Amino acid sequence: MIELHAWPTPNAYKVSILLEELAIPYLVKPVDITGGAQFDQAFLRINPNGRMPAIVDTEAPDGPLAIFESGAILIYLAEKHGRFLPTEPHGRFAAIQWVMWQMSGLGPMFGQAFHFQHFAPEPIAYATDRYVREAGRLLKVLEQHLDGAEYIAGDLSIADMACYPWTVVAGMLGLDMDAFPALATWQARMAARPGVARGMALLEQHRMTAPRLDEAARRNLLGSRDA
Ligand SMILES: N[C@@H](CCC(=O)N[C@@H](CS)C(=O)NCC(=O)O)C(=O)O
Missing domain, CATH: 3.40.30.10 (Glutaredoxin)
Structure with missing residues (x-):
């Protein structure tokens, strides 16, 4: 178990x-x-x-x-x-590199952006701008990668599962989500999966x-x- x-x-x-x-x-x-x-x-x-x-x-x-x-x-x-993780090197590292990207970039930058935007005891414009801008840049990277692709690394993989929940909360940072149409299509594809909804x-x-x-x-x- x-x-x-x-x-x-x-x-x-x-x-x-x-x-x-x-x-x-x-x-x-x-x-x-x-x-x-x-x-x-x-x-x-x-x-x-x-x-x-x-x-x-x-x-x-x-x-x-x-x-x-x-x-x-x-x-x-x-x-x-x-x-959800291929064994041959091309597919395997196509997925793992995006898991690492999420772990080292998307998650921590979003975390800091939320912190300075919502939880800092006093507003610090430099920190808020830095992290919200970086969060937006990372979303743009994902947007460009997803343009014309069904999932992040070929078939559904742990890369999609790592990134999806963070992209769902992106709107709370005040980013213009209309700027990310391919991301929105992928989000809808993910959301429609019963397993994703249950998770x-x-x-x-x-x-x-x-x-x-x-x-x-x-x-x-x-x-x-x-x-
Ligand atoms: N890199 C870690 C991050 C884990 C993490 O920061 N979890 C947060 C919630 S999202 C937590 O447990 N926070 C408790 C705290 O800050 O004391 C992972 O991906 O597992």
């Missing part, structure tokens, strides 16, 4: 989408990051970095296997089940509907606590 330690955010949706598309059984273990559950000792033994998502494969060959970092989790599950419904009763945090959540989430 795969245990998915998660809370409803884009990084966790990547994994829930893959699990749903694989159609394998899994158990969701909520990690309420607004309440500080990412710092519980039991969770830190799974991910010493104090961030979700993480998984535990309780049936891995040499005993339970804990994995953190959503990109690593996607690769592990895709490889284990032989789906995006992960713990939906806990979803944050507006970028607002109470005092306790601010203390837990904005990097002021160590793991």
